Amino acid sequence: MTPPILRTKAALRDAVLGWKRAGETIGVVPTMGALHAGHLSLVEAAKADCDRVIVTIFVNPKQFNNASDLENYPRTEEADAEKLAPFGVDAIYAPGPGEIYPEGFATAVTVTGLTDGLCGSHRPGHFDGVTTVCAKLFLQTLADRAYFGEKDYQQLQVVTRMARDLDLLTEVIGCPTVREPDGLALSSRNVLLPPETRAAAPALNRVMRQLAERLAEGESLGPVRFQAEAALREAGFSEVEYIELRSADGLETLEHPTRPARLLAAAWLGGVRLIDNIAVG
Numbered sequence: 001m002t003p004p005i006l007r008t009k010a011a012l013r014d015a016v017l018g019w020k021r022a023g024e025t026i027g028v029v030p031t032m033g034a035l036h037a038g039h040l041s042l043v044e045a046a047k048a049d050c051d052r053v054i055v056t057i058f059v060n061p062k063q064f065n066n067a068s069d070l071e072n073y074p075r076t077e078e079a080d081a082e083k084l085a086p087f088g089v090d091a092i093y094a095p096g097p098g099e100i101y102p103e104g105f106a107t108a109v110t111v112t113g114l115t116d117g118l119c120g121s122h123r124p125g126h127f128d129g130v131t132t133v134c135a136k137l138f139l140q141t142l143a144d145r146a147y148f149g150e151k152d153y154q155q156l157q158v159v160t161r162m163a164r165d166l167d168l169l170t171e172v173i174g175c176p177t178v179r180e181p182d183g184l185a186l187s188s189r190n191v192l193l194p195p196e197t198r199a200a201a202p203a204l205n206r207v208m209r210q211l212a213e214r215l216a217e218g219e220s221l222g223p224v225r226f227q228a229e230a231a232l233r234e235a236g237f238s239e240v241e242y243i244e245l246r247s248a249d250g251l252e253t254l255e256h257p258t259r260p261a262r263l264l265a266a267a268w269l270g271g272v273r274l275i276d277n278i279a280v281g
């Protein structure tokens with residue numbers, strides 16, 4: 001059975017207060033819809049841990065720094081509800097924009113430091129949009145736990161810090177990236193890749209894995225990064241926004257993986273921005 005779709009925060013509040021009164025734990029999986037197996041892995045993790053699971057579907061205008069990206073973002077609510085049917089999700093919360101940003105809305109949640117660099121420098125305002133909507137969704141759903149993908153690694157770190165800094169009662173849980181068999185990280189934007197570019201897309205993950213291996217063997221990022229960028233251009237990528245090595249915890253810039261480290265990259269293929277990240281060492 002497809003889960004009930006709740007459209008207002010009042011309807012959501014009714015449901016979650018009932019569950020809370022019964023002593024049940026609530027897990028939330030925040031998404032922008034166009035669900036794929038990556039999202040569904042978060043739903044499975046939430047189901048395994050929590051008595052009740054809410055999947056939110058909200059294409060959050062505040063986290064788009066580009067109007068055409070927002071306009072072109074895939075919206076597939078009916079298919080999303082069908083995909084969730086086998087998982088025993090208790091509710092889909094798909095609010096209209098006014099439920100999240102009522103007229104006169106004037107508040108923003110900002111995390112500093114962790115949002116410098118990486119996607120933060122290339123997408124101005126993006127993380128403020130993410131943290132503002134996540135704070136609201138955590139409070140509206142009264143969730144005990146919220147499930148996020150490592151696919152958006154900087155986002156996971158930023159949202160974790162936000163919840164901690166604001167003493168929110170929602171614990172942020174990170175889950176591994178789900179990939180196609182060829183290594184391409186699943187993403188709602190993959191459907192926007194022109195068919196002739198799809199074969200080139202796994203080069204991002206392949207080049208990153210080769211780079212990570214060389215870093216783990218002791219080479220410095222500087223020179224090998226140039227080679228990786230050239231390999232991506234050779235494969236058909238039009239622009240490499242960044243390839244960086246950061247500490248896994250605080251996202252500090254590293255030249256060598258001297259502590260638990262993450263290689264993160266963003267690059268453009270066929271007019272679509274792809275991101276990926278992997279552990280190093």
Ligand code: AMP
Pocket residue numbers: 030031032033037038039041042147148149150151152175176177178179185186187188
């Ligand atoms: P989005 O709908 O793109 O905002 O993503 C919603 C959630 O799904 C975020 O926590 C993402 O990190 C997560 N997610 C997206 N793609 C994947 C993937 N390939 N594997 C695991 N989680 C993912």
